Amino acid sequence: MPEGHTLHRLALDLTAAFAGRVVAVSSPQGRFADEAALLDGAVLVGAESWGKHLFVHLDDGSEAGALVHVHLGLIGTFAVHAAVDAVPPPVGQVRLRLARSGPGGAAYADLRGAITCALVTAEQRAAVIGRSGPDPLRADADPDRAWHRIHRSRKPVGALLMDQGVLAGVGNVYRAEVLFRQRLHPLRPGNTLRVGQWQSIWDDLVVLMAEGVRTGRIDTVGPEHTPEAMGRDPRRDDHGGEVYVYRRTGQPCLVCQRRVSTAVLEGRNIFWCSRCQPVFRSRAVG
DNA sequence: GAGGGATGTCGAT
DNA sequence: TCGACCTCCCTCC
Numbered sequence: 001m002p003e004g005h006t007l008h009r010l011a012l013d014l015t016a017a018f019a020g021r022v023v024a025v026s027s028p029q030g031r032f033a034d035e036a037a038l039l040d041g042a043v044l045v046g047a048e049s050w051g052k053h054l055f056v057h058l059d060d061g062s063e064a065g066a067l068v069h070v071h072l073g074l075i076g077t078f079a080v081h082a083a084v085d086a087v088p089p090p091v092g093q094v095r096l097r098l099a100r101s102g103p104g105g106a107a108y109a110d111l112r113g114a115i116t117c118a119l120v121t122a123e124q125r126a127a128v129i130g131r132s133g134p135d136p137l138r139a140d141a142d143p144d145r146a147w148h149r150i151h152r153s154r155k156p157v158g159a160l161l162m163d164q165g166v167l168a169g170v171g172n173v174y175r176a177e178v179l180f181r182q183r184l185h186p187l188r189p190g191n192t193l194r195v196g197q198w199q200s201i202w203d204d205l206v207v208l209m210a211e212g213v214r215t216g217r218i219d220t221v222g223p224e225h226t227p228e229a230m231g232r233d234p235r236r237d238d239h240g241g242e243v244y245v246y247r248r249t250g251q252p253c254l255v256c257q258r259r260v261s262t263a264v265l266e267g268r269n270i271f272w273c274s275r276c277q278p279v280f281r282s283r284a285v286g
Numbered sequence: 287g288a289g290g291g292a293t294g295t296c297g298a299t
Numbered sequence: 300t301c302g303a304c305c306t307c308c309c310t311c312c
Contacts, residue, residue: 075294
């Protein structure tokens with residue numbers, strides 16, 4: 001699940017469920033037990049995301065407060081259950097549990113399978129953010145920082161969009177889809193893009209990812225390409241949304257009918273339509 | 287019910 | 300380049 005929209009939504013959900021409340025902090029699995037004991041009984045101030053990183057701010061009575069850094073990795077989940085009758089016993093490997101009771105009913109959140117769950121300082125948080133590129137979901141994002149990296153790089157734009165130091169929060173689905181929507185081949189070198197093309201990528205990501213936060217799915221097809229509009233079966237897949245090329249290898253392009261192509265780039269699958277996203281040819285012909 | 291792949295990243299080799 | 304993380308959901312039997 002975790003692309004930037006998932007983390008952004010998670011931060012909103014955690015804040016809605018726990019902000020301003022005393023939280024019971026535990027690590028039923030045990031791997032975060034020492035830290036959890038220190039945080040137990042603190043007041044949760046709020047949660048925020050930057051790209052795929054999540055930070056939970058707590059007031060533990062110390063001057064600086066406490067900060068938990070979470071990265072879900074590929075398989076992690078952080079499920080928020082708001083307004084339940086009672087907090088049930090943990091099931092499976094729960095690395096971190098936040099729980100509260102009181103007005104509005106009980107609420108709890110269970111973290112499983114995360115690659116990172118650590119107590120960090122404000123300086124460590126700043127370092128993580130400093131290593132990250134702009135996040136299209138953040139109002140304070142500066143897309144020029146990403147453009148500065150992209151237009152000087154010979155690396156494929158498909159690789160650059162996934163580099164969290166260039167752009168934060170874009171994963172394999174948004175990469176594939178925004179490049180299709182902008183009719184750009186994923187192997188096209190970054191330094192061959194024009195600034196207007198980059199601006200279109202950024203603007204599109206801002207809209208698509210905000211929609212993802214709102215719906216909890218990744219839907220990228222225009223109104224003319226929905227299952228209803230085209231009279232086709234809706235997609236049933238684990239990301240749940242309607243897309244143009246992501247994991248549609250061999251199926252007909254929704255725009256031109258050519259079969260969707262796939263390849264591996266830097267260890268990850270890329271998907272594109274070879275007619276809608278033609279191979280870029282340099283004008284500097286040998 | 288088993289088996290495998292995946293929306294990610296880091297550290298060890 | 301490989302394993303860890305050890306979840307979730309899909310496909311195949």
